[in-house]
Amino acid sequence: MKNIKYPYIPEDRIIKYVDKDNQYMKEASYMMEKGGCFIQKTGAVIVFNNKIIGKGNNASKTLEYCPRRKKGSKTGEDYYLCKEVCGQFGHAESNAIYNSVKKLEIDQEKLKELENLINIAYYNKDTDLKKLENKVIKYTKTINIEKIKGADLYLDGHWWCCKVCWIFMNAFNIKNVYLRKDSYEKYCKH
Numbered sequence: 371m372k373n374i375k376y377p378y379i380p381e382d383r384i385i386k387y388v389d390k391d392n393q394y395m396k397e398a399s400y401m402m403e404k405g406g407c408f409i410q411k412t413g414a415v416i417v418f419n420n421k422i423i424g425k426g427n428n429a430s431k432t433l434e435y436c437p438r439r440k441k442g443s444k445t446g447e448d449y450y451l452c453k454e455v456c457g458q459f460g461h462a463e464s465n466a467i468y469n470s471v472k473k474l475e476i477d478q479e480k481l482k483e484l485e486n487l488i489n490i491a492y493y494n495k496d497t498d499l500k501k502l503e504n505k506v507i508k509y510t511k512t513i514n515i516e517k518i519k520g521a522d523l524y525l526d527g528h529w530w531c532c533k534v535c536w537i538f539m540n541a542f543n544i545k546n547v548y549l550r551k552d553s554y555e556k557y558c559k560h
Contacts, residue, residue, distance in 0.1 A: 374554050376530040377446050380540065385531070387551040388524070394422065395550060398526040401425050401462065405527070406432040407452075409439055410557075412527030414462035416470050416544070418517060423473060426465025428527075430456035446532045453493035460488040463523060463535040467542050470518050480513055491534045499533060506541040519543040529553040 379385065388395050394417050401413025405427035416424040430452060437451040452458040459465060471484055487509060491502055523544050525531065531539070531547060539547065550556065 374529070378533045378536070379530070380536050383536065383540075383547070386546050386548045387553070388548050390526075390550050390552065392524070392548075394522075394524040395526060395548065397422060397425065398462075398524040401427045402527040404429070405462070406430040407436075407456070407458070408433050409436040410528060412462040412525060414466040414523055414525045416466045416518065416521045416523050418521035423517065423521065424466040424468075424470030426460070426467070426469055427462045428452070428458055428460070428465070430458035449492040449532075449534075450495050453489070458492075459485075460492055461532065461535050462525060462527065463531060464488050464491070464538045466523065467518070467538050467544075470521070470542075471513070471515075474513065474515075474517060476513050483509060488538075491537065499537065502534075503537045503541070506537055510541050510543075515542055520545045522546040522548060524548045526550055526553075527557065529557045 394415055397415045398413045401415065402411045405411040405413060407428045407430055413427040415422050433456060437455040438448050441448060441451065460468065468484055468488060472481060487506055490497055521544055523539060529549065
C-alpha cells in the first residue's frame with residue numbers, strides 16, 4: 371500500500387487493507403448501500419472470533435444535496451448538519467459499535483448513555499474531543515466489553531476514519547481497522 375496521508379489517524383494506529391471480495395468487506399459494502407447519505411455512504415461491520423457481532427452505516431434520510439457540501443465544509447467538519455438536516459445517527463463505525471453493545475443485553479439506561487455520547491460526539495458544534503474521549507473511556511469501564519474487545523472493524527465507503535470514530539474504536543478496543551485496497555482511489559476526491 372502506498373503512503374497515504376490521512377486527515378487524521380492516531381499515532382499508534384494503522385489502517386489495514388483487504389480485497390473487496392473479503393467476506394466481511396462484502397458485508398460492509400452491503401451495509402454501505404443501505405445508507406442514505408448523499409455524498410459519503412459508508413458501512414461497517416465488527417468481527418469478533420470470525421463472527422459478525424455488529425453492523426452499522428451512516429443511515430439518514432436521502433436528500434438531493436449535502437448540507438455540509440452546501441456550506442463548504444471540509445472533510446471531518448460540521449457533522450452536526452448530518453443530524454440536524456439529514457437525521458443521521460452516528461457514523462458507520464460508531465453505529466456498528468452501538469449495535470454490538472446493544473447485543474450485549476445491557477441495561478437500557480446504559481444503552482441510552484452510549485446513544486447520548488454518540489450524539490454529543492458527532493453533532494454538538496463545540497464538542498471538546500479530549501473530554502469526550504475521557505467520557506467514552508469511562509463509559510466502557512461501566513459495562514462488560516469483553517465480547518467486543520479485540521474485535522476487527524471493516525469499513526467500506528471511505529478512505530479514512532475521522533477522529534471521533536477513532537475515539538470510539540480505541541475506547542472499545544477495536545484491534546484492527548480494515549478498508550478496501552482500492553478505497554483511496556475509489557473514495558478520495560483528489
